[in-house]
Amino acid sequence: MNKDLFKNRHQVIQIIIAFFAVVFLLRLFYLQVVDSKYVSLAKNNAIKELDIYPTRGMVYDRVGELIVYNEAIYDLMIIPRQAKEIDTAKLAELLGKTKEECVKQFKDLPKTKGFSRYKPNVFMKQLSLRDYSRLQESLYLFRGFYGQVRTIRKYPHRVAATILGDIGEVSEKQIETSAGYYKPGDYVGKSGIEKVYEKELGGRRGKKLVFVDVHNREMGSFNNGEFDTLAISGDNVIATLDIKLQEYAEQLMQNKKGSVVAIEPSTGEILALVSSPGYDPNLLCGAVRGKNFNALLTDSLLPLYSRPTLATYPPGSSFKPIVALIALHEGVQGINYSYPCNQAYNAGGVIVHCSHKHPSPTNIQYALAQSCNPYFCQTFKNSLEKNAGMSTAQSYDKWVNICHSFGLGIKTGIDLPSEVRGNIPTVNYFDKIYGANRWKFATIVSLGIGQGEVLTTPLQMANIFACISNHGYWITPHIVKKITDPVSNKDVTHEYEKHTALIDKEHFIPVIEGLFEVVEAGTAKAARVEGITLCGKTGTAQNPHGDNHSMFAGFAPKDEAKIAIAVVVENGGYGSTYAAPIASLLVEKYLNDTIATKRLPIEKRMIETNLLSKYGVQTNKSAGMKEEGEE
Amino acid sequence: MARKQESLTGKIDWLTIIFYGVLVILGWVVIYSSSYSGDEKSIFDSSINSGKQFQWILASLVLAAIILIVDSRFYTTFSYVFFVLLMLFVVLVMFVGVEVKGQRNWIRIGSFQMQPSEMAKFAVSLALAKFLSGLNVDIRKWKDKWRVFAIIGIPVLIVLIQGDAGSAIVFVALALVLFREGLESYYLIIGASIAVLGVLALLVNKFILAGVLLAASLIAIYFLRRNKKLALIILGLWVVASSFVFSVDFAFKKMKPHQRDRINVLLGKEVETGKDWNIRQSIIAIGSGGFIGKGYLNGTQTKLKFVPEQSTDFIFSSIGEEFGFVGSAILIILFLGFFYRLLYLAERQRSKFSRVYGYCVASILFFHFLINVGMAIGVAPVIGIPLPFISYGGSSLLSFTVLLFIFIRLDTQRYDVMR
Structure with a gap:
């Protein structure tokens, strides 16, 4: 009886191996064929929709004088993971700060809201073009730092505030009623022409699909940009104002x-x-x-x-x-x-x-x-x-x-x-x-x-x-x-x-x-x-x-x-x-x-x-x- | 000399070599995909994993050729010598090795790293084959049982001390060999019961479980009340089982948090987000492959590094994502065929040495496959061991090659002598 058992034992082993292979095949069939949720989960994982913001339209007066335009300013960004061997003394000097202030800023950085070691964080806000160009020459010395351009509205004549109005972050209510167009943090006209002609000045946001890796870094465009849409610049507004008057x-x-x-x-x-x-x-x-x-x-x-x-x-x-x-x-x-x-x-x-x-x-x-x-x-x-x-x-x-x-x-x-x-x-x-x-x-x-x-x-x-x-x-x-x-x-x-x-x-x-x-x-x-x-x-x-x-x-x-x-x-x-x-x-x-x-x-x-x-x-x-x- | 070579090539089991070649090349191609980042580097470029793996493949082929040329008596004669020398080497590495990912069991030669503990597998297999093929050795005798456990236990102990639990657990595979060679069936039954009870102990409240076991025992005792001896045994079993359940629960609570989390992930219990990240990402990658996959080099999850260790421990997720169910199923069937071929070869050996060794090879490869693929699809615990011949890594490829080709060499000489 024992001898027979021995003879059959190799079959038992074959059955064990076959059993697990079948379990794996069933599990794979379930994951890959039956359950379709993983396709969208993968998409959410790896494809990110980026917004491309259009330039806001400009405003001219009745004789063609420019009265509202966009000006570039720079935020100094830092990706902490990449920032290594930073000469704080030199950086402080370039930013017009003391070394202690600079060191403190580095220390406080992780406490800011939304801080990530892998993603860009604002290190210093709103450098003027003049300050930034001075810094830019030496920026290569500071790994993990770069300047990010933003635009703000400029009113060269410094008048007609109530007419021209201003822009600010979109309100909760506007986000709700915009049928998904506005997102928190978007800028919209809050008063004056900026508000009344928001649709015309604001233009239309574009969309870009990119692959992102596990750290949310961009890794190139999706399908060679097939699904991307361009941003449409805002229209210019010709006001009836005589800005001199x-x-x-x-x-x-x-x-x-x-x-x-x-x-x-x-x-x-x-x-x-x-x-x-x-x-x-x-x-x-x-x-x-x-x-x-x-x-x-x-x-x-x-x-x-x-x-x-x-x-x-x-x-x-x-x-x-x-x-x-x-x-x-x-x-x-x-x-x-x-x-x-x-x-x-x-x-x-x-x-x-x-x-x-x-x-x-x-x-x-x-x-x-x-x-x-x-x-x-x-x-x-x-x-x-x-x-x-x-x-x-x-x-x-x-x-x-x-x-x-x-x-x-x-x-x-x-x-x-x-x-x-x-x-x-x-x-x-x-x-x-x-x-x-x-x-x-x-x-x-x-x-x-x-x-x-x-x-x-x-x-x-x-x-x-x-x-x-x-x-x-x-x-x-x-x-x-x-x-x-x-x-x-x-x-x-x-x-x-x-x-x-x-x-x-x-x-x-x-x-x-x-x-x-x-x-x-x-x-x-x-x-x-x-x-x-x-x-x-x-x-x-x-x-x-x-x-x-x-x-x-x-x-x-x-x-x-x-x-x-x-x-x-x-x-x-x-x-x-x-x-x-x-x-x-x-x-x-x-x-x-x-x-x-x-x-x-x-x-x-x-x-x-x-x-x-x-x-x-x-x-x-x-x-x-x-x-x-x-x- | 020429005639001898001819006869050697005629005796080689080419089907096994073909399985080997297909798996190695498949692995290499998938490693290229998982290290591919769209910058059009060649598969041979040694700055990426696939290029390095290519060099390891070449090295493996040379090694395989050498193994095939050497007379198989060399391995049978020096089995114990290999065992002792390799054990010493593994111990030595603990003192002179370098640390990689928290495990001080690597040696570095130039830019290549090696993990000698991988080699322990074939040393143990040789030693086990040698011992079990000895005259008058019977595994059912306690005297021989202890020796067998020592041969397996010593390397397990050393590897455990090095902190490489993954490599240590592989030796569980040898239970299949012992079973084939006559170890009493109840060892397997007890082992399986322990596993089932252990899982239940973690899933179900321990008091309820003990209660249910008691009820079952009482019912059994009621029906067996005439056979007092058997009833007593059942009662004894209940005591043992219940205390086991409580001790599992106790041990679980004594574990380190990350170990507990791993077990919880496996059992499908809620854990803090992030803890089950690896498995989750692997399953997403595989599941998103669908029926036919996203196409070679088109995987997004693995390319974008959502799946960790994608060219080593989680390489199966690359295959699942890019080649879909069709590709995954083909791979699994390929492995199944490979294992069956090895079992067939082992069974046709006249010498006990070759048969035991063949079973060792088949069991070890199967166990790696079982854990590695099972982990990637979320049905096995997270144990970082490579998928044989597929995963990136020189030490594992070389050690699996040595393991396999010694067996192929033994097979070519199966008619030569009785060992």
């Missing part, structure tokens, strides 16, 4: 709170849009953005607040042309309607005073030139009460509608991220406060002189004067003229809507004459410029929180106006004190390109005027901030 306006507005809005009436193109105090847009570029942004955010002067589209003021006397136009259009009074000015107007017990002494107006032109308060109270009264067959409420409703047709109380539709509608109170509004039919002209008399509930933005003010200069139409104000594809050089030009004011054309002539008189011989004589037919209207908006706001809105020349402008200087007092002279200087600069010698003292006075003490501060905070790359 913008710079000049910001200079005139320095150390004052307020706004300037200049529009080309025939096209609705914004020539200048100033929010003062502003800040250098370069402060919000690159790594310093967070720090500077917070400082600007907490500045009591609110430099981040875009006043031209967000701040609302009672327009004061600047509103009177509209009151006049509606009355003429409704036929409730003629051009030569006269009303005696005895320095005060009694509207059923409410007394409205006239701001200065002047002879009683015998026509609408003179009333505008002298900005006569009683005259316009009466005009407003006529509009509400003399409309044949209409109640006060019905007349007021019509009045409100006409105001809306001027772009008041509604959004103008400008291509900036945020805009408010101001306020033209409606019939409903008064019905709610006083009850239906329980209010009459006397209740709302102050609207006739641009006070009370009526509120306008500086943009709306400039826009209504553009409309007046056009004899009754306005084009949606806009910042961007056209979009250019930098590769094909093809332009995309937007069509902007033309809006018509509900006023018959002929009524504009007398009103424009009146506005011309204002500057020639009326309240804005200070703004008169020889050789320029500037038409406009001062305004002094009452301000419950302090000194009155100084305002001026107008256009020039009288016929075929090239520029409509509104200037607001907060707490500047009378319109003729600051707003009118500043507006006249801007108009002169835009039309003549220079300031007449005899007006230079005015220019000097305007530039030097400092109202900061009125706002309870001594200096403009943003002046002391540092931009990226600044030591």
Whole structure:
């Protein structure tokens, strides 16, 4: 029996070997044929999708001046595993540090977030081209170090921050709504043109598939780049701004709170849009953005607040042309309607005073030139009460509608991220406060002189004067003229809507004459410029929180106006004190390109005027901030 | 002289040589693939592994030729001398060798490194064959058993002291030889039971396991209650088995963390990420090969160094990735055929010496194959031993060549003498 067993034992051994071979074959069949998950696991392992970022589009002004571009800066990167025998003393010297600082930096490196010995880590951020080129010559001495280029936005004119906007890291919400396009860490426009035209400026990201090894190092392209896509550069934006005018306006507005809005009436193109105090847009570029942004955010002067589209003021006397136009259009009074000015107007017990002494107006032109308060109270009264067959409420409703047709109380539709509608109170509004039919002209008399509930933005003010200069139409104000594809050089030009004011054309002539008189011989004589037919209207908006706001809105020349402008200087007092002279200087600069010698003292006075003490501060905070790359 | 050569070539088992040649060339080609990085270096370029392996192949062929020319009596006569000399050499290396990957068992000649402990395999095989072929030697006698265990145990001990557990465990393979030569079957049964119980002890709660064993024993005792002696034996077995289960658990807890992790990975238990990295990457590489593979030189996982030791211990993952199930299956069948051929050759030997030696060769090669491929596909423990003739490495190729060709030489002279 034993002998037999011996004979069979070699078969037992054969069976054992065959058994394991079959086990292996089954296992391999399962791994390689049945279970398909390993194919994708391998792919995830070895193939990595890299993003190729397009260059962001540039921005030019209306005459082709470059106002936003990309600048290369360098991050000094280190791959720790490769960095050996580093001469820290020499490196420190090249980086302008002490040796101790440098050694400490090496020591702290592994503590930084996302540190890897195999992957590039930032050793020093944001070296300027100058610093980097000095370092680059010796970089070969330091194994494992290299410079990585990044781009940041640059604003060479250092103005128009609120218009141009800024870019920053994409928000969680945007990532969610982008259907997978944006990734954390991507940069997108956060305000201004950068935000509104993000799609055009941003371009389209490209994709590159590469093999990576176990340490995530790139080992060459996948399938010779068959599945790669190129990045599409962002389009260039041609802005409507005249950057020289913008710079000049910001200079005139320095150390004052307020706004300037200049529009080309025939096209609705914004020539200048100033929010003062502003800040250098370069402060919000690159790594310093967070720090500077917070400082600007907490500045009591609110430099981040875009006043031209967000701040609302009672327009004061600047509103009177509209009151006049509606009355003429409704036929409730003629051009030569006269009303005696005895320095005060009694509207059923409410007394409205006239701001200065002047002879009683015998026509609408003179009333505008002298900005006569009683005259316009009466005009407003006529509009509400003399409309044949209409109640006060019905007349007021019509009045409100006409105001809306001027772009008041509604959004103008400008291509900036945020805009408010101001306020033209409606019939409903008064019905709610006083009850239906329980209010009459006397209740709302102050609207006739641009006070009370009526509120306008500086943009709306400039826009209504553009409309007046056009004899009754306005084009949606806009910042961007056209979009250019930098590769094909093809332009995309937007069509902007033309809006018509509900006023018959002929009524504009007398009103424009009146506005011309204002500057020639009326309240804005200070703004008169020889050789320029500037038409406009001062305004002094009452301000419950302090000194009155100084305002001026107008256009020039009288016929075929090239520029409509509104200037607001907060707490500047009378319109003729600051707003009118500043507006006249801007108009002169835009039309003549220079300031007449005899007006230079005015220019000097305007530039030097400092109202900061009125706002309870001594200096403009943003002046002391540092931009990226600044030591 | 010429006639003698002719008769030698006529007697050589060319089928075995063909198996050998195919495996060596296949290995060389795969080593080229796993060291290939797209920079178009030649397979012969000695700056990469395949070029070095080529030189080792040439050296092996020279060595094989020498072995075939030398009369086989040289090996039979000096079996013990080889054994003693090689043991001394291996011990010597512990003091004069260089350290590679934490194991001080390498010697360096020029730019080449060698691991003498590889040579211990053939020394033990010769010594074992010599001893078992002795007159009146019967493995079932305790006296002879102890000697057999000493021949195997001494090199195992030395290799273990050197810290090379992988090489040591290979000697387990010789259990098959002893089984063939008459070792009582229950040794294998006990060995298998220990293995099964050991695995269960790690997988199942030890109290539950002991409880289940007790229940099984009680049921058995109930049916065997008339045979009191047998019932007593079963009870005794239960005590032994239970204490074994508890001691395995205890030993496991006493182990070093990395050893514990390796065992846990094997048993499919959760371990800290990264610990099962090697096996996982190897399985991904093999699994991603699919049915026909990604094509030669087109493997991504192995090329990009996701799989560690890809030209040595994990070379099978390169084959699995690039040649798919078809290629892997062919390799396994090739090995199976090779082993069967060796077993056939061993069985046809007239001398006991040659048969024992043949079984030693087959068992050792099989065990390497079993562990190496099993590890790569995740069914065997992670033990770093090479795949015979395929893996990169001079010492392993040379030692397997010596091991095999001595047997081929013995086979050519199987009719000459009775040994």
